[in-house]
Amino acid sequence: MTDDMLRAPAEVKYAEELDWLESIDDGPKPFSWRLSPRMVRLFVLGSERSDGLDREIPQKWFGDRSFVERSIVTLASDRGLLLIGDPGTGKSWLAELLSAAICRNSTLVVQGTAGTTEDHIKYSWNVSMVIAKGQSRQSMIPSPIMTAMEQGVIGRFEELTRSTSDVQDALISILSEKYVSIPELDDDNIVFAQPGFSIIATANSRDRGVNDLSSALKRRFNFVRIPVVTNKRSETEIVRFRTEELLRRHRIELDVPPTLLDILLQSFADLRAAAASATSDDEKLESALSTAEQIGVLEDAILHSNFFGDRTLRAETLAGSLVGSLARRSPEDLAILNKYWHGVVEPRSKQDGGPWQGFLEGGRQAIATLS
Amino acid sequence: MSPFGALREQLLDAATAFAGAPSAVPGILSGLVDDVDRALREELEIFPVCHHSPASALAMVRRLREKQPKVIYLELCEDLRPLLTELRNCRLPVALQAFATDLDGFPPAWGPLSVVAPITEASAEYQAIAYALETPGVELVLVDRSSDHVFQWSPKEEPEAAGHGDDAGLHGDAVGIEIGDLRPRFAELEEHLLHHGKVRHWSEWWDQYVEQPLAGADYDTYRQVMVLIGSLFRRLGPGGDRLARDEDRERYMWTRIREHLAASGADPAECLHVCGAFHAASQVEQFGLASEAPAYDISPRTATRWLYGLIPSSHSAIEAQFGLASGSVSIAAATWAKAVARGGDTPYQLAGQKGTRKRSARVRQGAPSPPAPVADRLSGFMSKPPALDDLDEAELLGWCVDVVRLARRNGYLASTADAIAVFETSILLAGMRNRARPTPYDFQDAAVTCIEKDAVPGRRDVRRLCEILLGGDRVGEVGYDALPPLARDVYDRLKPLGLDLEKRTIQRALLDLKADPEVVPCSDLLWMLRYLLPQDAVRPIMGERRLGERSIQESWDLSFGRHQRSIIELGYEGVTVEQVLEQRLRRAVWEPEATAAAALAAVEDALLYLGGRRFADELGARAVELLAAERTVDEAPEVLRRIRRLLAYYRATEPELPAWCEAFVSTGYAHYCTLLPTAFVDEDTGVRQVGAMLGFLFTLESLALALGCDRVQLELAVRQSHPEAPAKMALLWAAQSQLGLLPLPELRARCDELLANPLVIPSFPLYIMGFVQAVEPVPALAGFVVEVISKAFGRLPDTVLLPWLPKLITMLRDQAGELMPMLVREAGRTFPGGLAAVDAWAPPWSERPARSAPGAERAPAPVPAGPVTELLAGHPAACDAVAELLGCDAEWRAPLAGGADHREVSALLAGHPEAALAVARLLA
CATH class of the missing domain: 3.40.50.300 (P-loop containing nucleotide triphosphate hydrolases)
Known part of the structure; x- marks a missing residue:
């Protein structure tokens, strides 16, 4: 049924x-x-x-x-x-x-x-x-x-x-x-x-x-x-649970590497912290940065990789989806994302390397396209 | 044969059945039983406790009544022992504190060191202390490592920041000591227990799974279960430094116990060792009196001087310090009070203890009972579900009604219907959580569900209201007799005010110093306390004290009850407030980072609060030293402000200036002259600083010169200065003008030149900033500054003027607040007072050039007629000779007809001669 x-x-x-x-x-x-x-x-x-x-x-x-x-x-x-x-x-x-x-x-x-x-x-x-x-x-x-x-x-x-x-x-x-x-x-x-x-x-x-x-x-x-889930472990669980359901629904066979999931969660956590310390509405993203939005970002990236990519989820695609989903107001949201990318993602990609580098590149391109 | 054999077998079977492959599980499970067995067989009776556990306290009461031990060994820092007798003068909770500022053997950055051990009434340790101190012939021996060892052994741990209410910070940043710390040692275990126990936090878990079942349990069950839990957390702990430290503490305790037993010859059967359940399951080699292990080598204390005292504590402070859930200590206290009221046990209480209900001390003292053989109570406890408390309907109803009442008072739209809903929801929630009787936590959840809506209307939310309802935060108070001498002295000296300073509310003190001279010392003391205590403790509402000024009436808001800890901690620094103040001031000027400005401030404070010349002179002498050694001029404005104030004060009150003041001025004159050229060029030195230097040099010049300084030094310094920044350039011009090196007309011409040059115009505002700062050192320039600003407003293009205006306003406010009145006065003098006069007004400076400009088109000066002119014209030889000598090639001009002073009259008469002729005719 x-x-x-x-x-x-x-x-x-x-x-x-x-x-x-x-x-x-x-x-x-x-x-x-x-x-x-x-x-x-x-x-x-x-x-x-x-x-x-x-x-x-x-x-x-x-x-x-x-x-x-x-x-x-x-x-x-x-x-x-x-x-x-x-x-x-x-x-x-x-x-x-x-x-x-x-x-x-x-x-x-x-x-x-x-x-x-x-x-x-x-x-x-x-x-x-x-x-x-x-x-x-x-x-x-x-x-x-x-x-x-x-x-x-x-x-x-x-x-x-x-x-x-x-x-x-x-x-x-x-x-x-x-x-x-x-x-x-x-x-x-x-x-x-x-x-x-x-x-x-x-x-x-x-x-x-x-x-x-x-x-x-x-x-x-x-x-x-x-409340918005801020516990990293529960959030991972939720995102994984909903994504699996989604993949099943779309009949897509695609692996979500745990490192990319970590990147997604980490970037949302960073952006939430930034929003919490913002003093005016212009300094924070319009998005509520909820778990559902993370799932949305991941879903977007998965569908994109599946239909337009090589059926592998890449950090670049994820970054593109993230920017695309969160940048709602121009220039406010784009400015915040730009600041985040240069102030946080860039140092982290230098320090940790790995998929963060792809994430950095993908995000930059997406921001450049939207700006 | 151990009574626990059957249980051990059962656990081992379970381990093999569930663990499958060989693992550590059998070892851990049988180890638990072994620990319990060993602790219970120990010759010296071990009483395992957990902190803030009413069940522990109840078990302690029962056991003490039954056993009546002669010696009690308590797990508490041994050097805190003398404080315990003072507990009777306090209202609990209070904390025993060891405090050290003079460190020796610890890194200086650690200081001040502070250790606190909070004591609540609902604790087993308080029962033990009260029993021991109130029963004749009973000795209380503290056996844990001293406060000094706490720091010797541990890398300094940052205590958690207290983020609760006002009273949560009562312990400051002291390191907390707890008797019977019993909590899983790694996060995963705790999370696991909470998850499976279906509870939210540790306090709730403990309450549900240990506290409630043990509340009515017999002593053997209590002891076995506590040791079992201690052993469980010990065996499932991460080890590491913390365990090593705990083991050292156990070695320490057992060594001290053995030393005491050997020295006193007490019978171990009449002794009781009260320690945390964690330590009851200890595996150190020194454990037990029968141990053959050599005594633990206790390291000597460092030479650090420790001071001891009691400070007030509160439930919220304890919760914050030890990471307990908010409200849990209050709930424990409420549980204890209820258990005491319900059960037949009369708890021990120190005679004279404040703030508690006096309980009849007449308690049946049974004969000490012989030790019973150890029997296995664990199997029963673990295999049976806990006996559930029946629903105490009346209590729950009371809570529901009260919380609604409280909510209404706090702005919630709560009604009786909510009380009913809370009642129903509490029971349903408890049912869902496997409890027949709603715990305070269920009740709290239910109240939040039913009463809390989308916004909190007042200051407190429903959760907080429930905490208040279930006991609320309790704040302790240290009684007068237990206070250090300084604090007692403060209370004594403030007695004439007639206020109850122990109250926790804010007290308003009104002092009429003229009508009632006996409160003058109180006022002096309050001003000193205001300097020493936190801002809120002592707050002047009316009246102020400045150099040379005293109010005749003062009113103060005093909040001593809330800040008792601060007053007590002042007591660690000295015996009287004056002494502490003197020490603090002296320390302020002698510390390595001290500056001349800070030293002058200290002089001022010493004069204000302590009076007398000697100490102020000592601080002043230090200020001179500091000034001479300073290499920067960052604080020049502050130095100038303060020294001016001090000079004015001394001139007004003393026949002559103190020697240090003279030294300060002459040193300062030379010092600032030396630094002036560098300060003008240095980019890091601000205009305000240079302005203040010039201010010092110019305004104190007369005094400095009188003291033997040389003005040439200043002139040279100004000549050597070659600033590039526009603002400093303006300052330099001002200085030159003051020294007569640059006449005003030339200065004006320079400014006009700047305004006429389109390339410089954008930076013209910076010059103005400099000129404004120059008003301070060169007050005569005020008129000129007004002129320059007016010209700038008139001539600067909008693109430069408009962006600069806000900057000018903020700069004037931040840096030249005190100069504004002078500028405004000058502007008032320059500009017309009324609107009508504006049209006809011409700025005074715009006329002057027409009259006196030494410019090219010099109009021939009119030559007035008169006797002098006639004389010169009649005998021109002398003038011609002088002119020739001077090389002046001028011509003689014909004098005007008539007196020069009556030119207009002559012209009028020449134009209209009729009237004059008529008059002449009439007279003729």
Whole structure:
């Protein structure tokens, strides 16, 4: 089944694993959850030998254990979960994994945009059916959130802060009363949430201030802040995990040399340190320098090497991708990258040699092309 | 037969089953059991402890009550022993400190050396100390290496920077000593334990896996488990220097114990050796009383002079120094308090201990129990899951309600609903983490999840609020009696202020020095303390003290409670504040990097704070020496400012100048004359410095000449100066003008020339910078400087003027702040005062050339008529002869009609004679 899809949702991709976990799960399950909280954690964070399982469950989300625990516990309480963090920190991926593990359905998603309306959160009408048969439950189109309420599963709301305040506030009654009334209907006009319903929303901390959440809504969400991964080891794991997945998806057979991975991680770490010490926005890159961006850079380099190169990932290509991905503003970003290349990469290439030299050359060329 | 045989077998079997191939595992596992076996069989009872562990403290209380030992050997620097009796005067936590500034045998760069050993109430060592000091006939012997050996043995380790709250820096940069340091020695092991224990940090791991299970355990279990953990970390340690040092410490301790036993003849059965669990599993050859190994050769201490004292400590300082998780010591203290309140054990306490609840000292003292045979408790402990504490619902509810209240007070929009959510989440989180009862860490996580939103509204976030709630940071205080003489003296002398200086809040002191003369000594002392202590400790709000000035009223913000450590450390330097101040000032002028400016500053400080001539004269004499030896003039502006101030002060207050002042001026005159030509040329010497040199030479010239200096020296120096930089060129011209070598009109002509030359115009602003600096040495030039600046504003093209203006402003502010009033006054005199006058105004300098320019088109001077003219015209021979003699080839001109002074009147009368004629007619 997964072969038919470009990107299968987590519950499909890990269906077999989830089935197995469900079969061995004897822990208490809240509401209509398919797995107990501990099994959900195990599914997300992977198993260890000390868990005493017959098979190994791979880790799928990399980050602090307590974030996952706090998220699961929030979903078991009657508050919604709001994952907040910089872009590319794995918020949506965690939300998807949690929904998949808890209710085997991670596709009930509302995407928050400036154009999201209350209808997208509650319900809308099939106009032709309304004309033909009048307003009834049949002619109503429930939103993903309403569907989640009816089924007692997790609904997701991506980028909550991108939608306008009045639309956000439609969630208040859903999260506190746990029902949606349909005043257009005379009877059967209330949809009650079934046990197990909850909402996982994600919000981008860089968008703060665009459409700030009202205090009433904030109160109904527990906030879990996902920081940018700075631990080198976890970051390596994440990049490796996502890249392998990507290579598999594109059916590309290409080796990512560990030294190049190190270079990528090191350069991001350097640039993050530079951004942290910058005093104005002009002195730091526009990019959040998240792990997702590293994966993006690597993906770009791999695809480039595969289709336009000699099917070997080279430091030059990696440098080109890095510059191409991070240089968004000209001249500010280019100036920072130029400074980095001459101030850090050049001495390092002299000192360490190896692929750093190729990285230096590739970066220089890319900067020269863009300037 | 060892009681641990079965356990050893079991572990060995496990090792063979899991490790497969031959490996080190069986050795390590059986070694663990051997260590426990050996430690427990030791004739001298070893009590293994871990620092900041309430379980250790509880076990200690129980054991002391039961055994009532006569001698306690404690793992603590032996030279700190005299301090322990002073603990009773303090509010814990405090730290025992050994401090040394006079180093002998250590690299000077290490100084000052400082060792601190913090003592908290919830620690096993405090229980042992309290028991030993409060029970008659019990001897407390510290057996660890001395503070001197700490530095002898170790390469100086940089302590971790304290980055917590205000109180986290209480220990300064001292090297911390802990009794019972028990933590994995390499990062991977700790990471492994944390990962598998599913906890975040070491304190949480310890709490969950050791502290809680051992809290209610019997003594044998406690002892065996602690030794086992000590042995585990020892055997899985990286070895190296640190282990070697630890082993030396163990040899040291056992040698000292044996020496003491031999000397005192104490019965080992009545003794107790309290040491870290790590050391209980020691494998050194000197371990145990039965050891045949020769005594460890203890190296003598160096000649470094060590001083001892108690300084206040805090939970956060301990956490910061020993790399513990924030809040962990507070949580340990809270756990201890709860365990004491709940259990039947009455802890020991030093009589008179401040800040603690007084517990009834009447405790049943049972007869010492005979030693029980060692039985294996380890197998049971390791094979059973820890007995879980039941959910203490009331306690958790209390926490939840309190944290919401606290959050609300700190700006969070928290409500009762949040309290409910925190309660529910804590239980769910604990359940997920295999705990029936939420630990403080679970509670903290739950509170953060439910209350913390996207931004922290106040100063503290929820995590910090939880720490405060669960005990908060506790800051100790050293009591009056335990203070060094200097600190006691300070408190005594400030008594007239009537403030409670031990409070940790800021105290405002109001001193009316006129109405209440008895506070004058307090004011003197406060000014000295302000000089010696950190900025925040003593802060004047109103009133100042400068040379020759004293306020009649002062108000001060005093924060002695928070800065007690600084006051105590002053006590290591001397007996009174005056002595310390004198030492510091003397040290400041005698150190190798001292400069003349610094020495003058010291003179000033000595006059301000200590009064009296003798010491100031001594420092002044040193200033003269320093000035004569200086090869740079970098500090010339500072020297000039200070010596002027001092001269003014002495002239105002003393009948004659002190000898050193005269020497300073004459030395300075000669010194700066010598350096002037180089300073003018040297690129590294700034304009301000040269300006200050000239200032010294010109403004103190009269005094210098009176003291026998020669002005020719200065003239020669100016003649020898050939600067190239425009600014310095301007300075030189100014100097020449002051010396009469360059008349003002010529100077003006030079400047006009510069302005007229398009090639020089871009650098003209630099000349102005020089002229501005010249106002200081040559104040008479102020008018000219205003003129030059006005001309520059008027004539410089915008491309030069506009970029330069900001530079001029910053330069004036940075370097010529004190000259500005003079320039502004001069400008006010030059320019018209009102808008209306501007149109008609012509700059004074633009007229002057028309009148007096010695230029080419010299208009014939009008020759006024009058008796003199008539006389000369009548008898021209004498004038002609003189003219001929002088070679002047001039002609006689006809005199004007009428008096020269009434030219206009004559012209008017000639033009309109009617009125005059009419008057004449009338009179006729």
